Amino acid sequence: MSMVRSEFRKVTTTKVLLWLTIATIAFSALNVVLLVFLTPRAMDLGSDVNLLLDPAYVTNILGAAGSSSIFILILGIIGMTSEYRHMTITSTFLVTPKRPRVLIAKGITYALLGAALGAIAFLTSTVVTLIALSKENHAPVDLTVALQILGGVLLAFAIYAFVGVSVGALIRNQVAAIVGALVWVLIIEALVTVFVDWIGKWLPGGALDAVLQTTNVSGRGGSDILPTAAGVVVLLGYAVLFGILASLITLRRDIT
Amino acid sequence: MISLTKRFGKVQAVSDLSFTAQPGRVTGFLGPNGSGKTTTLRCLLGLVQPTSGTTQVGGHDYRELPNPAAVVGATLEASGFHPGRTARGHLQVITDAASLPSGRADEVLALVGLTEAAGRKVGGFSLGMRQRLALAAALVGDPGVLILDEPANGLDPEGIAWLRGFLRARADEGRTVLVSSHVLSEVQQTVDDVVIISKGKLVQAGSLGELTGAGISQVRVRTPQLEVLRAALNAEAGSGARVNVVAVSPDEIMVAGLEAAEIGHLALREQVELHELTPVGTDLEALFLELTGGGNPGGAA
Numbered sequence: 001m002s003m004v005r006s007e008f009r010k011v012t013t014t015k016v017l018l019w020l021t022i023a024t025i026a027f028s029a030l031n032v033v034l035l036v037f038l039t040p041r042a043m044d045l046g047s048d049v050n051l052l053l054d055p056a057y058v059t060n061i062l063g064a065a066g067s068s069s070i071f072i073l074i075l076g077i078i079g080m081t082s083e084y085r086h087m088t089i090t091s092t093f094l095v096t097p098k099r100p101r102v103l104i105a106k107g108i109t110y111a112l113l114g115a116a117l118g119a120i121a122f123l124t125s126t127v128v129t130l131i132a133l134s135k136e137n138h139a140p141v142d143l144t145v146a147l148q149i150l151g152g153v154l155l156a157f158a159i160y161a162f163v164g165v166s167v168g169a170l171i172r173n174q175v176a177a178i179v180g181a182l183v184w185v186l187i188i189e190a191l192v193t194v195f196v197d198w199i200g201k202w203l204p205g206g207a208l209d210a211v212l213q214t215t216n217v218s219g220r221g222g223s224d225i226l227p228t229a230a231g232v233v234v235l236l237g238y239a240v241l242f243g244i245l246a247s248l249i250t251l252r253r254d255i256t
Numbered sequence: 257m258i259s260l261t262k263r264f265g266k267v268q269a270v271s272d273l274s275f276t277a278q279p280g281r282v283t284g285f286l287g288p289n290g291s292g293k294t295t296t297l298r299c300l301l302g303l304v305q306p307t308s309g310t311t312q313v314g315g316h317d318y319r320e321l322p323n324p325a326a327v328v329g330a331t332l333e334a335s336g337f338h339p340g341r342t343a344r345g346h347l348q349v350i351t352d353a354a355s356l357p358s359g360r361a362d363e364v365l366a367l368v369g370l371t372e373a374a375g376r377k378v379g380g381f382s383l384g385m386r387q388r389l390a391l392a393a394a395l396v397g398d399p400g401v402l403i404l405d406e407p408a409n410g411l412d413p414e415g416i417a418w419l420r421g422f423l424r425a426r427a428d429e430g431r432t433v434l435v436s437s438h439v440l441s442e443v444q445q446t447v448d449d450v451v452i453i454s455k456g457k458l459v460q461a462g463s464l465g466e467l468t469g470a471g472i473s474q475v476r477v478r479t480p481q482l483e484v485l486r487a488a489l490n491a492e493a494g495s496g497a498r499v500n501v502v503a504v505s506p507d508e509i510m511v512a513g514l515e516a517a518e519i520g521h522l523a524l525r526e527q528v529e530l531h532e533l534t535p536v537g538t539d540l541e542a543l544f545l546e547l548t549g550g551g552n553p554g555g556a557a
């Protein structure tokens with residue numbers, strides 16, 4: 001518990017969390033705005049169909065909260081790698097020489113932060129959606145579905161932040177870890193999903209989408225995804241797997 | 257307090273080294289740069305895994321200590337600070353992890369004279385201030401053992417004087433203080449015991465008194481006829497006596513291995529005019545350099 005408090009202190013005494021919170025809010029709002037004002041109009045050109053009258057599409061707009069997941073992954077990665085970058089890992093391991101405990105404390109801390117950012121993202125997307133739709137003709141917002149989205153975002157962001165911590169523990173170089181994660185999520189996994197989607201759903205991003213249940217927003221339209229519960233297990237599995245690999249390989253390395 | 261034997265690394269950084277630091281005394285851990293001091297201390301602190309051998313602090317492996325901050329306080333050269341964090345924030349991260357009240361941060365900042373800088377970001381700190389902050393971090397848990405790697409680096413003369421008094425006071429409280437340095441003169445006035453290593457091997461361990469007993473006394477000689485005297489001294493050296501002559505300036509030399517009277521006698525015999533003939537006692541620095549291989553660092557860090 002004291003270690004989790006220490007991790008909270010670490011993250012609240014620097015600026016990273018603030019910037020990533022701003023990014024999360026901005027990106028969620030931007031996605032809502034695009035979904036409300038751009039996409040239906042573009043679709044309108046050829047036909048009279050107004051997507052805003054489709055309840056599924058309105059649900060999808062709320063799901064924009066999940067679009068900022070990449071910032072959550074980066075938050076977790078920075079949380080771990082900045083210790084190596086600034087060599088504060090020395091004093092961290094001096095206070096806690098049993099190193100896997102540091103990883104666990106960080107995992108818990110960042111999962112909580114991820115959930116908090118998930119709540120912020122959901123709040124943003126909901127408020128912006130209600131404002132944006134206020135002058136439009138639209139299908140009603142289903143409260144039950146909205147709550148499901150909230151639950152998905154909280155859970156997905158919590159686990160995803162933990163994945164970030166584990167990735168950061170495995171790849172200690174901050175730039176390499178962030179670039180690697182971006183390349184994986186935006187390029188490699190996207191390609192795999194397009195060409196062999198039965199593999200794609202088992203990958204971290206696929207599992208994330210399963211937890212979020214927002215395939216349309218992330219562009220995974222039509223491809224099949226795991227059930228939510230399975231997604232939770234798979235995503236958590238990646239976090240734990242990377243964490244164990246890090247404990248066996250990089251975490252035990254000499255600090256010089 | 258510390259009993260440690262180990263070898264380490266692909267490069268033999270530390271070979272079969274054993275020594276102990278005692279409570280209530282300041283132990284100087286000395287050696288040239290790259291002699292393995294930092295590696296040894298990092299093994300001791302559980303940051304580096306020894307190839308073989310064990311290290312103990314107060315009878316325990318560091319990694320087995322339930323709350324290390326309350327037992328050992330350490331500063332290490334490369335230990336870092338997040339530039340965006342304040343001095344107080346840096347310390348409170350540690351007080352939290354060690355289950356100490358966060359008010360302890362301000363207490364130790366006062367101890368090292370950083371109260372005014374408590375709310376400032378470490379990114380703007382001078383090297384000397386960072387050293388003080390590192391020292392404050394070591395003191396947070398009020399530990400009985402202090403292990404400080406080159407704590408005098410970056411301190412101004414005033415800071416070094418302060419550090420000496422500070423370390424002395426900690427030892428007088430009964431704590432074990434282990435201080436590393438590559439300059440003997442830096443710690444000479446503070447340490448009770450010395451452990452000298454070179455190329456990862458133990459060269460000398462004992463009290464400072466024992467070391468000075470084995471020391472070389474030197475004589476400072478000033479003369480306008482330096483070359484004549486030098487030739488005579490070298491001739492004396494050639495006859496078997498262990499004489500070492502070091503030129504200081506065009507008219508001044510330091511002579512080791514001969515008493516002042518002997519040099520005076522030699523000068524009289526050679527009819528050399530002397531301007532100064534002063535015994536300067538033990539030159540620990542010369543001894544140190546001799547013990548550690550003439551200050552020529554070999555091997556890896």
